[in-house]
Amino acid sequence: MIWWWLDQHRAKAEKAAFVALQEEHDWLASVRKRHLADFQLCVDVEVIHGGETFKLAVIYPNTFPDTPPVVMPYGEERLSSHQYGPGGELCLQWRPDNWDPSVTGAMMVESAYGLIAGERPSGGQPGEVPSEHRSTLAGELRFETWRLMIPEGAWASLHGQLPEAVLQIEVITTVRRTQRVAHLTAIGVRDAEIWKTPRPAPDAPGKRLGYLLRTSQDMDALALHRGGFFEDITTKVPELTSLLCGPEWPFLILLEQNGRRTAFDIVRQDGHPFLVPYRIIEEQELSERSASNREAVSGKRVAVVGCGSIGSKIAASLARAGVRKYILVDEDIFLTGNLVRNELDAWAIGWHKVDALADRIGQLTSDTDIVVHRVELGSQTSSLMLDSVLEATGEADLIIDATADATSFNLCAGAARRHRKPMIWAEVFGGGIGGLVARSRPDIDPPPLEARKQISSWCDDQATPWEFRPGANYDAVGQDEVPFMADDADVSVIAAHATRLTLDILQGGETAFPHSAYMIGLQKAWIFEAPFDTFPIYLAPFGPWQDPRSTADAGDITELMAEMSDEGAS
Numbered sequence: 001m002i003w004w005w006l007d008q009h010r011a012k013a014e015k016a017a018f019v020a021l022q023e024e025h026d027w028l029a030s031v032r033k034r035h036l037a038d039f040q041l042c043v044d045v046e047v048i049h050g051g052e053t054f055k056l057a058v059i060y061p062n063t064f065p066d067t068p069p070v071v072m073p074y075g076e077e078r079l080s081s082h083q084y085g086p087g088g089e090l091c092l093q094w095r096p097d098n099w100d101p102s103v104t105g106a107m108m109v110e111s112a113y114g115l116i117a118g119e120r121p122s123g124g125q126p127g128e129v130p131s132e133h134r135s136t137l138a139g140e141l142r143f144e145t146w147r148l149m150i151p152e153g154a155w156a157s158l159h160g161q162l163p164e165a166v167l168q169i170e171v172i173t174t175v176r177r178t179q180r181v182a183h184l185t186a187i188g189v190r191d192a193e194i195w196k197t198p199r200p201a202p203d204a205p206g207k208r209l210g211y212l213l214r215t216s217q218d219m220d221a222l223a224l225h226r227g228g229f230f231e232d233i234t235t236k237v238p239e240l241t242s243l244l245c246g247p248e249w250p251f252l253i254l255l256e257q258n259g260r261r262t263a264f265d266i267v268r269q270d271g272h273p274f275l276v277p278y279r280i281i282e283e284q285e286l287s288e289r290s291a292s293n294r295e296a297v298s299g300k301r302v303a304v305v306g307c308g309s310i311g312s313k314i315a316a317s318l319a320r321a322g323v324r325k326y327i328l329v330d331e332d333i334f335l336t337g338n339l340v341r342n343e344l345d346a347w348a349i350g351w352h353k354v355d356a357l358a359d360r361i362g363q364l365t366s367d368t369d370i371v372v373h374r375v376e377l378g379s380q381t382s383s384l385m386l387d388s389v390l391e392a393t394g395e396a397d398l399i400i401d402a403t404a405d406a407t408s409f410n411l412c413a414g415a416a417r418r419h420r421k422p423m424i425w426a427e428v429f430g431g432g433i434g435g436l437v438a439r440s441r442p443d444i445d446p447p448p449l450e451a452r453k454q455i456s457s458w459c460d461d462q463a464t465p466w467e468f469r470p471g472a473n474y475d476a477v478g479q480d481e482v483p484f485m486a487d488d489a490d491v492s493v494i495a496a497h498a499t500r501l502t503l504d505i506l507q508g509g510e511t512a513f514p515h516s517a518y519m520i521g522l523q524k525a526w527i528f529e530a531p532f533d534t535f536p537i538y539l540a541p542f543g544p545w546q547d548p549r550s551t552a553d554a555g556d557i558t559e560l561m562a563e564m565s566d567e568g569a570s
Helices: 008-024 105-118 137-143 294-298 309-321 336-341 353-364 383-394 406-419 448-461 488-507 554-563
Strands: 028-035 041-049 052-059 070-073 146-150 165-176 179-187 206-215 251-256 261-269 272-282 301-305 325-329 369-373 398-401 423-428 434-440 475-477 483-485 517-521 534-537
Touching: 008 028, 008 041, 008 105, 041 105, 052 105, 070 105, 137 272, 165 251, 294 309, 294 488, 301 309, 301 383, 309 353, 309 423, 309 488, 325 353, 325 383, 336 488, 353 369, 369 383, 383 406, 398 406, 398 488, 406 423, 406 448, 423 488, 434 448, 434 488, 448 534, 488 517
Parallel strands: 146 179, 146 272, 206 251, 301 325, 301 398, 325 369, 398 423
Antiparallel strands: 028 041, 041 052, 052 070, 165 179, 165 206, 251 261, 261 272, 423 434, 434 517, 475 483, 517 534
């Protein structure tokens, strides 16, 4: 799009602004307009200050006036400390972060003159113009292709260690296109580490050993090296002689007494040492970026029955909140078609969902304790296996049924009641019109089977009948035979609500939810008047949870044991 053709009034205003600026100030020696490729407008100006002439180009982007013009010198000249490298554009008063469409190209030139004059005062001494540029880590790293991630606590672990020391380290390296990121995972020899990362580490093949060198010696020759061949490295840095004796040269972190920290990968290239500098990035604690009580939830074990669309998303979200202990139950295999609605990705294709999800959780939180069961509750499996899985499920601190299957629900409900454990269940309705999230807490809510009965009665009491017939895989067909299908966004909404209910229980304290069941609309259908239309469902208390089986005293048990055994019978 050619902005000056579409907005001819603004184009004429830009021209008039330059004419007025030249008439008002004698420092603007010349103004010449021309067109670049694709008819992009460029205004060449000559600015005079202190007897010196500065040639600048004002280049209007095709998105002007929504974005600012670029003002830059001709050639590779470094005009200012407020410049994106030699020959780069000037960082002026108006930038993309504070741009106002009413600002003209002439005003940009005036700002450029103020910058040039401010850094070249009449006294001859270089001046300084305060910077308004606020750099971000992401912006600084845009051209830093080699990075070393340092989790919190790594440097603190060195307190009390010798000031002069060589410590073994372990790093894991990930590679993407031209970028390489190393992750410090341990300090100290294996099985005797003084520090291990509290973070989940990438599951990557690039594991290697290296060294951390603490010293008070002058290390300028190494620390200030910009990378490349370093022929006499052991002569200038004799401390490295013993570290370069092995067949594989090490990754090196240098910690100097003056506080300077640098990192290098020392590789062998054509038989000579070649240094690759790494930018060190020190990370903040995860707890600073999480609203959940990570300490409270990290010790709780959650059983997730059903690791498909909803279950995988709930488990991953809980891991991000700090949950580390899981029991995962599902016998299904992850196939390509599952990619449309699941937390897992193409790396999981062909694997059992429980195994792939366990790996995924390990990428999101550290020190995981995950037990997997490749079985479907209620399927054609051995009774012994079913009994074992149900008992393990009941021993968790909380049970989540994410199967939307009646048989699985009944078995989970029985385990929850027998072991007096809270239970969460969630379901996405066919067609993605909405979903249900519910909880059942011992002695507070009715047991799961009774809660489900009350929810079913609530649905029956609604004036609007259910108007869809179910299909497969979250499909539904309306009265006009138009199919509806739930997508990943629909599943994610319901999974997020179920996760929040789960965390509310795991964290303890007063609940944030006045009701224990919610119908959540995602389309205008059935009882829902609009997307996100929500109906809380009141669940009537049921009294203390009791095991449906009778509770006998010791005498009854002894008598029953004798009755059920033929041993000792005459």
